[in-house]
Amino acid sequence: MHARDLVEPFPTVSLDTLATEVAKMMSDERLPGVIVCDETGSPFTVLLGLEVLRFVIPPYVQDNPALVRVYSEKDSDALYGRLDGFTVRDMLPPKPDLDELPVVGQDATTLEVAAVMARLHRSVVAVIDGNRLLGAVTVSRLIGHWTPEEQGRP
C-alpha cells in the first residue's frame, strides 16, 4: 500500500488566506490542520491548529506559563482578536525546516508516511503527484491501514 491508496480530500488554503477564515474552517470541519499552497498552487506545508494557538497566545505566556494566571476569563476569551488582520503567512512558524516539509509523493510507502509524521510531529501530511496535490493522509487513517481488518486488502 502506498500514500495514494490512503489519500483523502483535504481543505487547502493559500498563504494569503485570512487567519480568521482558517480558524473558522478548522473549527467548522473539526480539522487538526489545513494544507497550505504557495502562489503556484503547489502544496507548501501543513498549518496545524496548534500553530494557530501559538500565534494567539501572548509570547510571554508561552515563555512563562505562570503568567497565564494574569489573564481573566474575559481577557482569555478576547485573545481571538489577535488573529485580526493576519494571514496564513503570518501564522506559519518563523523558521520552517525547509529541508523537510510534511509532504510526500504518492508512491511513498506506509512506513515513509509514518516516518515523516513522527519526525515532523504532524498528524497530517499532504500527498502530491509531481506538483499536483492529491489530498492528505491523517494519522488515524494511517493507523487504520495497520489494523487487522485492512491487512487482507489488496
Next chain:
Amino acid sequence: MHARDLVEPFPTVSLDTLATEVAKMMSDERLPGVIVCDETGSPFTVLLGLEVLRFVIPPYVQDNPALVRVYSEKDSDALYGRLDGFTVRDMLPPKPDLDELPVVGQDATTLEVAAVMARLHRSVVAVIDGNRLLGAVTVSRLIGHWTPEEQGRP
C-alpha cells in the same frame, strides 16, 4: 468561558488496553488520540496517534530516515504486527514529563487550555473535576470558541 464549557465526551483506555485495540479505536473514530486512565480510573495522560506510529516505526528508521528505503511496500505494511502483545503502557513515551500532564481542571480559562496544548504539543487535553474525568477539549473546538460567531455567547 472555561474548560468545562468546551469539554466533550472522549474515549478512554486503561494502561492495560491492548495496543491493537487502541489502534482500531483511533482508526474507527478518526481520533487524534485517546485519554489514558490509571488503575484508579483517574485520567493519567493522552496517548496520541503519533505515539502509536513511533512505537511501530523501527528505531533505526527513526534515527536515520534514509533507512526507510530498505523497507518494501509489503515490509512496511507488515509493521502493524509490532503492536501485537503490547499495551497502552508500552506505547507511552518512556519518560513522560510528569511535571506537566495534558490534563486541566474544569475551571481553566481558554488561555490556560491553549497554553497547555501549545507547550505539550498536544491537540487534545483531558478535563477533570477533582479526580473525575469530564472529557476532553480538542484544538479545533478551542479555536472554534475563538471565532467571531462564538464571541457573543454568554
